[in-house]
Amino acid sequence: MAKFHVTRSGKTEPCGATVRACPLGGANHFGSLEEAVAYSLSPTFAKREVYTRVQSEARRMAENAAGRKLAADNVWIESSSSGVQGEYQVRYTVPKEEGFHIAQLPLFLDRDEFEDWESVKEERN
Template sequence: MKKFHVSASGNPEPCTATKRACPRGGEEAHFASQKDAATAAIQEQLRTTETRIAELDKEHKEVQTRVRIQEARVRFLEDGHSARELHERELFAESAPLELREHFYSDSPFNWDWSETFNASGATHALITAEHGQGRSAAKDAALHARLGHRGRQDGKPPLLDSVTRIARPDFVNDNEWQDSDERAVMATHLPNALARIEKEVAVGNTTAA
């Protein structure tokens, strides 16, 4: 029975292999008609195109993030900070997750100890916007902004600001204390996509460095 496969150039064609195994693959790579082979070729091309689009989108977002970091560094100096202060922030920022680095170059509206080098408020609101967009319901807003809060909450759980501050530190990956922490649990509830994205980035970075 005549069979068809998809050639290396992506075109459907008759299979001529008789004595030896076909280099295009086994039964899963062969079809009963040229039409079926053509359909498979189109589907493969679509998958390749979708993969490339996703790669380009990721690259574009990374470029945008790096541009924002550079703009934040410029604003930091324009706001009257010295080159020495900029260098101090750079030392903290260079090992932080990429999407949080720009927030090392802006001042926090709060006077907590860790706010001296990291604007957790700005970072948290940026993550919320990326996660939920602008069109949130009043109920979701109330729950989320209640969780933003300050320390000393009645439920004993840390505010979301503390969670984002801790995830900005590069030493939490493979740290059982972080994995079991209330900070991570709070972020998993309110910013699960950001949590997964940042943990994956830092884990990949650590694997590469190792």
């Protein structure tokens, strides 16, 4: 039976992985094209797409500030204390160092983006 997956960009296509596991993971695989399309149009997929984009941007900012690669678990965002609406701080920890660091540049998100990011983060914890 053919499996279909939803790519990170939201496209539905047949999964061609036969020898190894699909690099997209198992969660985005479906038994029919119709199921895959329905998922790609769902609010759940949209929230996960926002989470992935925001987390990738935050990680990139943290790695630039740290000057090294960081594990995804070592990067998070929090509301900024500047009082500017939509401004968030990217915080990160560096292995074998105490405390956390704050990336110099703020991350700007609208309220919906932050709420989507936060809800997916809570699902994963």
